[in-house]
Amino acid sequence: MSKKKGIGIHINSHFAIGVIFASILHHFFDFTLLEFLLIIVASFVCDLDIFFSKYAKDRNHRNLITHSILPSVFIIVLGIIFGWTALIISGIAYFIHIFVDLFDWGTNFLYFSRKTYGPRFLIRKEEKNLQEYLAKYKNPHSFFDFKYYNNKVNISIEISLFVIMMIVIFIFAIEYFLVSFFYFLGLYFHLSRHFKLKRIEAK
Numbered sequence: 001m002s003k004k005k006g007i008g009i010h011i012n013s014h015f016a017i018g019v020i021f022a023s024i025l026h027h028f029f030d031f032t033l034l035e036f037l038l039i040i041v042a043s044f045v046c047d048l049d050i051f052f053s054k055y056a057k058d059r060n061h062r063n064l065i066t067h068s069i070l071p072s073v074f075i076i077v078l079g080i081i082f083g084w085t086a087l088i089i090s091g092i093a094y095f096i097h098i099f100v101d102l103f104d105w106g107t108n109f110l111y112f113s114r115k116t117y118g119p120r121f122l123i124r125k126e127e128k129n130l131q132e133y134l135a136k137y138k139n140p141h142s143f144f145d146f147k148y149y150n151n152k153v154n155i156s157i158e159i160s161l162f163v164i165m166m167i168v169i170f171i172f173a174i175e176y177f178l179v180s181f182f183y184f185l186g187l188y189f190h191l192s193r194h195f196k197l198k199r200i201e202a203k
């Protein structure tokens with residue numbers, strides 16, 4: 001039985017947080033399009049480490065160095081060395097992603113301690129018998145995916161982030177408004193996966 005975990009806070013919500021953050025700061029720092037995109041990419045890019053899950057402890061991408069505090073510290077230091085404000089802010093955006101991930105399934109925050117940190121609201125209850133819960137599903141991803149979409153708080157947070165993103169980019173960064181449309185790419189990724197898992201489990 002694979003112990004690989006599903007993605008918690010979804011990539012589209014991390015994207016929305018990135019847009020909100022970049023748009024508000026754009027008001028003060030007047031970013032170029034490239035800088036604006038850099039900050040947003042920094043806010044979701046580490047979830048692409050899911051493709052390297054097989055190298056992670058317990059096959060959980062949240063245990064990889066990319067989901068620890070180290071890359072954000074590295075990016076911030078680089079930003080300070082080059083005196084590039086947008087790079088420092090990108091490092092902070094990366095850090096916010098890791099911080100937010102602490103609240104659903106947790107991450108290997110300090111990396112070298114090889115422990116999962118965070119309040120881990122989505123998993124606490126089942127953690128002791130996780131294998132038992134996972135065994136109920138044909139695909140272990142289904143456990144995490146269904147738990148996410150059956151949680152009204154998750155759905156409310158996801159919708160709220162989308163609405164706030166649209167309002168904030170409209171007010172503070174209207175010239176980059178079209179960037180918000182990439183949100184739907186992330187949403188499509190998760191929804192198509194959700195319905196695929198639903199079909200698999202229904203068989």
Ligand SMILES: [Zn+2]
Nearest residue numbers: 046047097101
């Ligand atoms: Zn993540």
